[in-house]
Amino acid sequence: MQFHAMKAGAARQRTACAIVGVHESGLLSDAARRVDRASGGAITRVLKRGDFSGKATDTFPIVGVRRGPAERILLVGLGAKSGFGRKAYRRAIFAATQWLAKGGAANATSWLAGDGVPGLDAGYAARHAVESVHNALYRIPDLKTAKKPPQPKLSRFGIVVPDADHAAAERGIREGVGVAAGIAFMKDLANLPANVCTPSYLADAARSLAKAHKSVSARVLEEREIRRLGMGSFLSVTRGSDEPARLIVLEYSGGRKGDAPVALVGKGITFDTGGISLKQPPGMDEMKFDMSGAASVLGAFKAVAAIGAAVNVVGIIPTCENMPSGRATKPGDIVTSMAGKTIEVLNTDAEGRLILCDGITYARRFKPRAVVDIATLTGACVIALGAHYCGLFSPDDGLAASLAAAGERADDRAWRLPVAEEYADLLKSNFADMANVAGREAGAITAACFLWKFTDGLRWAHLDIAGSAYLTGAHKGSTGRPVPLLVDWLLHGD
Ligand code: BES
Ligand code: MN
Ligand code: ZN
Numbered sequence: 001m002q003f004h005a006m007k008a009g010a011a012r013q014r015t016a017c018a019i020v021g022v023h024e025s026g027l028l029s030d031a032a033r034r035v036d037r038a039s040g041g042a043i044t045r046v047l048k049r050g051d052f053s054g055k056a057t058d059t060f061p062i063v064g065v066r067r068g069p070a071e072r073i074l075l076v077g078l079g080a081k082s083g084f085g086r087k088a089y090r091r092a093i094f095a096a097t098q099w100l101a102k103g104g105a106a107n108a109t110s111w112l113a114g115d116g117v118p119g120l121d122a123g124y125a126a127r128h129a130v131e132s133v134h135n136a137l138y139r140i141p142d143l144k145t146a147k148k149p150p151q152p153k154l155s156r157f158g159i160v161v162p163d164a165d166h167a168a169a170e171r172g173i174r175e176g177v178g179v180a181a182g183i184a185f186m187k188d189l190a191n192l193p194a195n196v197c198t199p200s201y202l203a204d205a206a207r208s209l210a211k212a213h214k215s216v217s218a219r220v221l222e223e224r225e226i227r228r229l230g231m232g233s234f235l236s237v238t239r240g241s242d243e244p245a246r247l248i249v250l251e252y253s254g255g256r257k258g259d260a261p262v263a264l265v266g267k268g269i270t271f272d273t274g275g276i277s278l279k280q281p282p283g284m285d286e287m288k289f290d291m292s293g294a295a296s297v298l299g300a301f302k303a304v305a306a307i308g309a310a311v312n313v314v315g316i317i318p319t320c321e322n323m324p325s326g327r328a329t330k331p332g333d334i335v336t337s338m339a340g341k342t343i344e345v346l347n348t349d350a351e352g353r354l355i356l357c358d359g360i361t362y363a364r365r366f367k368p369r370a371v372v373d374i375a376t377l378t379g380a381c382v383i384a385l386g387a388h389y390c391g392l393f394s395p396d397d398g399l400a401a402s403l404a405a406a407g408e409r410a411d412d413r414a415w416r417l418p419v420a421e422e423y424a425d426l427l428k429s430n431f432a433d434m435a436n437v438a439g440r441e442a443g444a445i446t447a448a449c450f451l452w453k454f455t456d457g458l459r460w461a462h463l464d465i466a467g468s469a470y471l472t473g474a475h476k477g478s479t480g481r482p483v484p485l486l487v488d489w490l491l492h493g494d
Contacts, residue, residue: 001133001137001155002156003126003129003133003156003159003173003177004157004159005126005166005170005172006109006158006160006161006166007161007163008030008111009163013069014068014069014070015070015071015105015107015108015109015156016070016072016104016105016106016108017070017073017074017100017103017105017107017109018035018068018069018073018108018109018111019096019110019112020032020035020076020111020112021075021092021111021112022047022052022054022076022077023054023077023079023080023081023084024053024054024055024077024081025053026052026054029111029114030114031111031160032114034111035068035070035073039065039069039070039073040067040068042068043062043073046060052075052077053077054075054077054078054079055077056077056079056088057076057077057091057092057094057095058077058095059074059075059076059099060074060075061073061074061103062074069109070108070109072105074096074099074108076092076095076096077095078092084117084118085119085120086117086119086120086124089112089113089120090128090132090411092112093112093128093129093132094132094135094136096110096112096132097129097132097135097136097137100133100152101136101137102152103152104153105154106153106156107154107155107157107158108157108158109158109159110129110157110158111160113125113126113160113161114161114162115162116161116165122161122162122169123168123169123171123175124409125159125161125169126159126161126169126172127173127175127179128176128411129157129159129176130157130172130173130176130177130179131176131179131484133154133157133180134180134183135180135480137154138183138184138187139151140187140477141188141191141192159173174307175307175487175491177306178302178305178306178487179307179410179483179484181302182301182304182306183303183480185295186292186295186296186299186480186483187295187478187479189291189294189298189478190288190289190292190295190469190470191478194270197288198321199243199244199245199246199268199320200246201270202246202268202270202294202295202298202317202319203220203246203319205298206218206248206250206298206317207220209250209298209302210250212305213252213302213305215252215253215254215308216251216252216301216305217250217251218248218250219248219249219250220247220248220249221246221248221249222246223245226247229247230336230337231247231318232335232336232338232358233335233337233355233357234247234318234355234359236335236345237269237275237320237355238320238321239328240275240276240322240325240327241322243270243320243321245318245320246268246319247317247319247362248315248317248319249314249362250316250317251312251313251314251315252301252304252311252312252313254305254308254313255310255311256312260312260366260367260368260369261314261366261368261369262311262312262313262314262371262372262490263313263316263363263366263368263370263371263372264300264313264315264374264486265293265315265316265318265359265363265372265374266293266294266295266297266298266316266359266373266374267291267292267294267318267352267355267356267373267374267375267376268293268319269287269290269319269321269322269351269352269355270288270291270320270321271290271321271322271323272290272321272322272349273287273322274348275322275323275329275349275351276328276329276330276348277331277348278349279349286470286476289376289469289470289478290376292376292465292470292478293373293374293376293463293465293469294319295478296374296481296482296483296486297317297374297486298315298317299480299486300313300315300483300490301315304487304490304491307487307491309487309490311490313490314368316362316363318358319355320355322348322349322351328348329345330345330348331348332344332345333345337358337454338361339361339454341357341433341434341454342432342433342434343357343432343435343436344429344436345436346429346435347436347437350436350437352378353436353447353450354436356375356451357450357451357453357454359373360373360454360455360460361454363458364458369459370399370460370461370494371455371458371461372403372460372461372462372486372489373451373460373463374465374482374486375464375465376466377444377447377448377462377465377466378443380443380444380447381466381467382467384417384444385467385468387467387468388413389407389413389414389468390407390414390415390463390464390467390482390485391414391415391417391444391448391462391465392407392415392416392417392461392462393416393417393418393445393452393463394416394419394460394461394462395419395452396459396460399460399494400416402489402494403461403485404416405493406485406486406489406492407482409488409492411484412468412481412482412483412485413485414482414485417444417445417448418445419445419448419452420445423438423442423446424446424449424450424452424453426438426439426441426446427446427450427453434453448462463485465481465482468481469481
């Protein structure tokens with residue numbers, strides 16, 4: 001897929017499809033008017049007949065256009081002109097790319113940002129267009145045996161921007177291409193079934209990522225080494241599984257040598273049965289997505305390496321299965337974490353925090369300037385926020401604000417919830433330093449507070465992506481989130 005920025009004044013090359021925005025009541029932007037004039041009034045003819053109203057996300061293809069910039073003109077509704085901004089732009093580019101992915105156009109040009117988008121700089125307009133095209137073209141590498149429908153032909157995409165914004169748009173394209181590669185990397189891993197995507201498979205993915213990019217290195221620790229590190233909490237989760245656990249350590253060096261890195265710690269449970277505290281059958285298949293935090297770390301590495309971001313990043317991925325068996329950890333068992341704290345495992349289904357606390361402790365050896373963990377951690381977070389915002393937790397106001405701002409810019413939002421002693425108190429145990437669960441109340445917050453207790457002296461934040469990392473139902477599959485947020489934060493945050 002090739003992307004290029006085009007100046008509105010110079011976009012004369014004829015393509016297979018021009019994407020043109022129309023406001024409600026048939027108002028045309030300057031860019032749209034330019035396409036209309038060059039095509040001999042093809043757009044105004046449609047509007048005069050009353051065939052298209054400009055309602056947000058409605059589309060109307062005009063085909064067989066003889067003159068002007070394209071043989072097809074796809075009209076996309078932008079809604080009321082007064083309300084046009086980044087949201088309407090994103091919805092329009094989404095609708096247009098969904099349409100394109102179903103059709104036969106091999107190249108296309110978007111004029112949607114041709115006059116600029118109020119409240120959105122041209123770099124982001126371009127970046128969102130690139131991500132949208134890739135998301136529309138993405139296909140799950142499924143194991144269906146029927147003949148596959150042909151791949152969409154689309155292979156070139158132009159983005160028209162105001163003349164002065166050309167350089168910004170080129171930068172946005174560069175970022176977008178990297179982010180899209182990271183999203184696809186995450187989606188492919190997360191969509192795989194758990195009998196394929198095992199901890200060893202994730203380790204191999206990390207190694208091949210390192211092989212593909214000189215700036216990335218990967219180390220994989222086996223159970224023997226994990227034991228030597230004293231990760232008793234992590235190892236208590238893998239006890240019931242026949243698949244060996246792995247600790248994956250990634251390093252990306254794009255910043256100055258010696259600059260403190262950012263550490264990303266991703267939950268890599270390749271299947272979560274709940275263990276002895278076994279889950280109910282309905283929807284249990286979705287627990288193959290319980291490695292989405294890990295996949296998002298791998299995706300973020302793919303993206304920063306592709307972009308060549310000027311930062312240092314370490315990725316730490318504790319990965320294993322959570323299975324019941326005769327050897328599995330039982331409710332009431334007490335384990336010792338790498339930090340030395342003892343933990344009473346009251347519920348073996350609260351396993352994410354047990355592997356992450358050791359991952360966070362391991363991160364300390366890199367003297368990171370910030371640690372962000374990413375995890376499909378709690379069903380309670382899905383109840384609180386649904387699929388649209390992920391949960392954001394941090395005792396550090398500045399870090400929380402910069403992550404939330406990155407999510408806004410990247411259109412991959414996070415909503416802050418509290419971490420506070422009142423909630424941490426609920427994790428008290430009669431038998432160990434702490435329990436791994438509290439009651440039903442505030443489940444996403446008590447989970448975050450469990451991790452918080454391992455972050456003394458660190459600048460730390462936690463993203464609970466249980467609701468946002470994948471879709472259920474007819475569109476079941478990984479969303480690639482929060483790769484856009486993480487990459488935006490690594491590039492522009494802080
Ligand atoms: N992986 C789950 C969280 C989850 C639930 C993710 C639903 C996506 C959708 C996690 O390991 C878990 O089981 N959490 C428990 C914690 C509880 C036992 C305190 C939960 O949320 O029920
Ligand atoms: Mn669980
Ligand atoms: Zn889990």
